[in-house]
Structure formats: structure tokens, C-alpha cells
Amino acid sequence: MDIFQSILILLFLVSSSFFLSLSEIAIAGSRKVKLKLLAEQGDDRANKVIQLQENSAYFFAATQIGVNAVAILGGIVGESSLRPYFYEAVDYFYQGPWADSIGFGLSFLCVTTLFILFADLMPKRLAMIMPEKLAIAVVNPILVFIRVCKPLAWIINLIANAIFRLFKVDTRRDESLTFDDISAIMNDGAQSGVLQKQEHHFIENVFELEERNVPSSMTTRENVVYFTLNESEESIRQKLAEFPFSKFLVCNEQIDQVIGYVDAKDILVRILNNQKINQLNESTIRNVLTIPDTLTLSEVLDRFRTTKEKFAVVINEYALVVGVITLSDIMITVMGDWVTPIEEEQQIIQRDANSWLIEGSTPIEDLQHALEIDEMPDDENYETLAGFMMYKLRKIPRPADIVIFGDYKFEVVDVDHYRIDQLLVTRLIKQADEEIEQQQEKES
Structure with a gap:
């Protein structure tokens, strides 16, 4: 066999190994989500790739058989065909006893470099760049190759599965x-x-929504506006003018004695018809949906969907009203400022790049978003910033009380009847940097 034939065989082996290495990485690295999208667009090859991923034992066995067999053949052919030429080149400069060994080493290095570069490194890098595109391009020929190698692959898989069972290794792919x-x-x-x-x-x-509970988005008890059965007409008119709500609770004498709710539209209709609005009865009072305060926002959405309601009263384990929640409250949680009324006071006001004024009733999740905090300590014990301060201080906070967590200092600014009204949150890293800069300026 002359050098030309040897080179052709060597190129064929390198090309075969290139194809097998590329196929192995492309099919294994393809993302199932993208493959499903390609399948939905009508490319049946994407479904074949998904099936190969789900039943990958024969695929990997066949590709490894091919890659290793080609590498061994490449070494045999390359060494036997190139060694004489390298020996002659070495003999031209050196005629010592090591000439044959040097020629063998050079031929081995040449063949190894050829396979590493064109049969291993380059195809794998290409497959990592665009796995899905290459996977659907090679899946049909690779399926033919798997059928050819299936008898030997079956034996190899049998041995591999026995070893996996021996060491109790689960070979199922978690999708x-x-x-x-x-x-x-x-x-x-x-x-x-x-x-x-x-x-x-x-x-x-x-x-x-699946993680946040109702209290993180509801209107709290002290902010709930409600009517009583004996409410005067003047008081009802005043509340309608002062609070632009669409629904109001109706209670017997106090907030924990909930009867139902009234829609502001019904009262306005009575006003337009010159009817008395302080005679709240069955025609105007509607049944109100009551939910426990332990529900998640996702569960509340499901309750609203099944009951066709958009307003609910939140009850705690002692059957006391802790607040009310509407569909709009949940949408504000999702959409943020896009659906928040302009006139509504912001709970988090950024004063500058490193300080914020924050209301104590701010949900912890909103605080984490605003300050870019990944995790709060023991956050299962509280739901608001005020709860965080009480948990860390182990007392009812007073103005000027401070809690330091991570890179932030939380300072109580205003307390209203034991309720934390407002806090000043400051980033400590920036303060330290500014103090160092000021000290350096004084020294200079």
C-alpha cells in the first residue's frame, strides 16, 4: 500500500471519527425545549433526537465503539504508512541507533495530533455551538450506524448495566x-x-405567586374601609368621596362581624335615582368570599376563577379579619408600577444610589427585589419589613433602633402606636468607601 492510499484511508478514518464525535456531543447537548419547538414546526428529525436522548444506551455504546475502533485503526495505518518517511527524514540528519525510534515518535505524534484536532477538538466545539441544528442533521445516518453496531452494543450495554446495578446507579435521565x-x-x-x-x-x-402568601399583597386590617348597617348617609358619602375604592365591606358593628360587601356602583345608582343610600339591605349587600391568610397568591387566583369573584376577606386562625385582597392587588404584585395607580403612595422610595425610605408594611419579597437581596434570614418567621425588625430586635422597635444585615443598615425612623411606619435603609459599603475617601482628602 503506497503513501497515497494510506493518506486516503487515514483521511476517511479521521472523517468518520469527526462525524461520530460531532454526533455524540450534538445529540447529548441538545435542549429538549428547542427540539420540541422544532418538532412542532414539522421537523420529524427533532422527535428522533428526543427519542435517542430518552433511550441513549445504544447510541452511546455505538458511538464509542466507532470512535475507539477508528482511533485504533488510525494509529495502525498512520504509524505503518508514515513511519518510513519520517525515518528517512531523520536519517538525512542523524544516522545513530535512535533514528528508528525518533521516526516512530514523529509518526505517532503526527497521527495523534491529526485525530485530536480534526476528530475530537473541532467537532466537539462545533457541536457545542449549535447542538440542535447539527443533531437533526446527523440523526438519520447515526440511526443507521446504531443498527449496524447493535449486536456488539447490546453486549456492552449488558455488562455496563450489570456494573451500574452493582453500584446502585440510577441510569434514568431526569427531564x-x-x-x-x-x-x-x-x-x-x-x-x-x-x-x-x-x-x-x-x-x-x-x-x-406560588411562594408568596396572601398577607404580602392584601390591604391590611387597619387600612380597610367598611360600612356598618347603621352607617349614616353623610358618613357613607364622605367615605365614597375620600376613598376611591370600588368595593366596601359591610359589617354589623365592627370589622370582625362581616356581613358582605357593597359595590360602589350600586350606591352611585341609588344616588342618581334619588334613593337613600344608608339603607343597606339584601338588594345591595353581596355575599363576600372569605379565605384563610395561609393561602398563596396562586391559590387565591384559583379561588377567584372558580367563584367568579374579584374581592375577598382574609381571615386568620382566630376568625379575625386581617385584611382584604382583590384581583387588582395580585395584578399589582405581578405587574408592579405598570398597573399601580399614580396617586397611590409608594412603599419604597429611593433617596439616592445607596439609601431608601421604606414603609414597615412592605412585603419582604418587594424589599428583596428593590435591594437585590437574594435571601433574608429565617424569612419563614415574618412577612413584612416591620416583622423582620421585630424578629431581629426581639422587641417592639422604637425610633433609632438599628438592625444590620449583610451590606445594609435598617434604622427605624417613625413608629405610630407600636406600628413601624417608616425605616431608613442604607448601603454600608458605600458609606465605608465615602468615609475612606473623606479621610484621604483630609490627609492630603
């Missing part, structure tokens, strides 16, 4: 998608510019 996986995909999309910052924020908030 479940967790919230962390989806969050990572969203972060990648935001960084690459596919998702805008606001869109990324919306999607994160939607997933948080």
Missing part, C-alpha cells in the same frame, strides 16, 4: 424542569437581550 432551571433560562435570556428587564421582572413575579 423534570425546576423553578431554578426556568429562572436560569430567564436570566440568560435577559443577559442576551431576548427578554427586556421589565419582562424578566414580570415572569419572576408570576412564579413568585
Whole structure:
């Protein structure tokens, strides 16, 4: 066999190994979500790739048989065909006893470099760049190759499965998608510019509905505006003018004796018809949906959907009213400032790049978003910033009380009848940097 034939055989072996290495990485690295999208667009090859991923034992066995067999043949052919030429080249400069060994070493190095570069490194890098596109391109020929190698692959898999069972290794591929996986995909999309910052924020908030409880978004008990059965007409008119709500609770004498609710539209209709509005009865009072304060926002959405209601009273374990929640409250949690009324006071006001004025009733989740805090300590013990301060201080906070957590200092600014009204939150890192700069200026 002359050098020309040897080179042709060597090139064929390198090309075969290139194809097998590329196929292995492309099919293994293809993302199932993208493959399903391609399948929905009518490309049947994408379904074949998914099936290969789900039943990958024969695929990996066949590709490894091919890759290793080609590598061994390449070494035999390359060494036997190239060694004489390298020996002659070495003999031209050196005629010592090591000439044959040097020629063998050079031929081995040449063949090894050829396989590493063109049969291993380059195909794998290409497959990592565009796995789905290459996977559907090679899946049909690779299925033919698997059928050819199936008898030997069956024996190899039998031995491999026995070893896995011996060491109790589960070989099933976990295809479940967790919230962390989806969050990572969203972060990648935001960084690459596919998702805008606001869109990324919306999607994160939607997933948080499953984790956030009702108290994080409800109107708290002290802020609930309600009518009593004996409410005067003047008082009702004043509340309608002062509070632009669409629904008002109706209670017997106090807030914990809930009877139902009235829609502001019904009262306005009575006003337009010159009817008395202080005679609240069955025609105007509607049944109100009551929910426990332990529900998640996702569960509340489901209750609203099944009952066709958009307003609910939140009850605690002692059957006391702790607040009310509407469909609009949940939408504000998801959409943020996009649906928040302009006249509504903001709970978080950023004073400058490193300080914030924050209301004590601010939900912990909103605080984490605003300050970019990944995790709060023991957050199962409280739901608001005020609860966080009480938990850390182990007492009823007073003005000027301070809690330091991470890079932030939380200072109580205003307390109203034991209720923490407002706090000043400051980033400590910036303060330290400014103090150092001021000290350096004084020294200079």
C-alpha cells in the first residue's frame, strides 16, 4: 500500500471519527425545549433526537465503539504508512541507533495530533455551538450506524448495566424542569437581550405567586374601609368621596362581624335615582368570599376563577379579619408600577444610589427585589419589613433602633402606636468607601 492510499484511508478514518464525535456531543447537548419547538414546526428529525436522548444506551455504546475502533485503526495505518518517511527524514540528519525510534515518535505524534484536532477538538466545539441544528442533521445516518453496531452494543450495554446495578446507579435521565432551571433560562435570556428587564421582572413575579402568601399583597386590617348597617348617609358619602375604592365591606358593628360587601356602583345608582343610600339591605349587600391568610397568591387566583369573584376577606386562625385582597392587588404584585395607580403612595422610595425610605408594611419579597437581596434570614418567621425588625430586635422597635444585615443598615425612623411606619435603609459599603475617601482628602 503506497503513501497515497494510506493518506486516503487515514483521511476517511479521521472523517468518520469527526462525524461520530460531532454526533455524540450534538445529540447529548441538545435542549429538549428547542427540539420540541422544532418538532412542532414539522421537523420529524427533532422527535428522533428526543427519542435517542430518552433511550441513549445504544447510541452511546455505538458511538464509542466507532470512535475507539477508528482511533485504533488510525494509529495502525498512520504509524505503518508514515513511519518510513519520517525515518528517512531523520536519517538525512542523524544516522545513530535512535533514528528508528525518533521516526516512530514523529509518526505517532503526527497521527495523534491529526485525530485530536480534526476528530475530537473541532467537532466537539462545533457541536457545542449549535447542538440542535447539527443533531437533526446527523440523526438519520447515526440511526443507521446504531443498527449496524447493535449486536456488539447490546453486549456492552449488558455488562455496563450489570456494573451500574452493582453500584446502585440510577441510569434514568431526569427531564423534570425546576423553578431554578426556568429562572436560569430567564436570566440568560435577559443577559442576551431576548427578554427586556421589565419582562424578566414580570415572569419572576408570576412564579413568585406560588411562594408568596396572601398577607404580602392584601390591604391590611387597619387600612380597610367598611360600612356598618347603621352607617349614616353623610358618613357613607364622605367615605365614597375620600376613598376611591370600588368595593366596601359591610359589617354589623365592627370589622370582625362581616356581613358582605357593597359595590360602589350600586350606591352611585341609588344616588342618581334619588334613593337613600344608608339603607343597606339584601338588594345591595353581596355575599363576600372569605379565605384563610395561609393561602398563596396562586391559590387565591384559583379561588377567584372558580367563584367568579374579584374581592375577598382574609381571615386568620382566630376568625379575625386581617385584611382584604382583590384581583387588582395580585395584578399589582405581578405587574408592579405598570398597573399601580399614580396617586397611590409608594412603599419604597429611593433617596439616592445607596439609601431608601421604606414603609414597615412592605412585603419582604418587594424589599428583596428593590435591594437585590437574594435571601433574608429565617424569612419563614415574618412577612413584612416591620416583622423582620421585630424578629431581629426581639422587641417592639422604637425610633433609632438599628438592625444590620449583610451590606445594609435598617434604622427605624417613625413608629405610630407600636406600628413601624417608616425605616431608613442604607448601603454600608458605600458609606465605608465615602468615609475612606473623606479621610484621604483630609490627609492630603
